[in-house]
Amino acid sequence: QVQLVESGGGLVHPGGSLRLSCAASGSATSFYSMGWSRRAPGKQRELVGIINSSRISNILLDSVKGRFTISRDNANNTVYLQMNSLKPEDTAVYYCLAEDFRGHYSGQGTQVTVSS
Numbered sequence: 342q343v344q345l346v347e348s349g350g351g352l353v354h355p356g357g358s359l360r361l362s363c364a365a366s367g368s369a370t371s372f373y374s375m376g377w378s379r380r381a382p383g384k385q386r387e388l389v390g391i392i393n394s395s396r397i398s399n400i401l402l403d404s405v406k407g408r409f410t411i412s413r414d415n416a417n418n419t420v421y422l423q424m425n426s427l428k429p430e431d432t433a434v435y436y437c438l439a440e441d442f443r444g445h446y447s448g449q450g451t452q453v454t455v456s457s
Contacts, residue, residue: 342367343365343366343367343368343439343441343443343446344365344366344367345363345364345365345437345438345439345446345447345448345449346363346364346365346366346437346448346449347361347362347363347435347436347437347448347449347450347451348361348362348363348364348451349361349362349451350435350451350452350453351452351453351454352454352455352456353427353453353454353455354455354456354457355427355428355429355455355456355457356426356427357427357455358423358424358425358426358427359424359427359453360421360422360423360424361377361421361422361424361435361437361451361453362419362420362421363375363377363419363420363421363422363437363439363448364417364418364419365418365419365420365437365439365446366418368418368439368441368443369441369442369443370441370442371394371415371418371441372394372418372439372440372441373393373394373440373441373442374391374392374393374394374438374439374440375391375392375413375420375437375438375439375440376388376389376390376391376392376411376420376437376438376439377389377390377411377420377422377435377436377437377438378435378436378438378447379431379433379434379435379436379453380433380434380436380450381430381432381433382432382433384433386436387402388401388402388438389401389402389405389409389411389422389435390402390405390409390411390422391411391438392411392412392413392420394415396412396413396415398410398411398412398413404430405424405431408424408425408426408427409422409423409424409425410422410423411423420437420439422435424453427453427455428455429455429456430455431453431455432453432454432455432456433452433453434450434451434452434453435450435451435452435453436448436449436450
């Protein structure tokens with residue numbers, strides 16, 4: 342059974358940085374793609390970005406382009422989200438995503454709060 346475990350969330354001041362990690366396990370093969378989505382309070386979930394097995398990443402959310410980057414460690418099935426210059430509007434629950442030959446998966450989420 343595939344499991345995705347996020348870590349690294351917390352409280353940070355505006356302008357600060359956080360690095361989220363997600364360890365994936367339980368797939369019979371490597372994950373085709375991994376990524377991150379987020380859900381801010383009172384809003385719909387939105388896709389932040391994805392990275393494929395060749396470690397080519399794409400930040401899809403315009404509001405975080407230039408501030409967030411996605412990276413991946415294939416040997417350890419781990420995906421990272423580096424978040425810089427954080428703003429209060431980045432406050433959300435961040436979810437790890439992964440896809441293998443059987444389907445799509447999401448983690449339980451980790452809370453990121455940006456506040457002074």
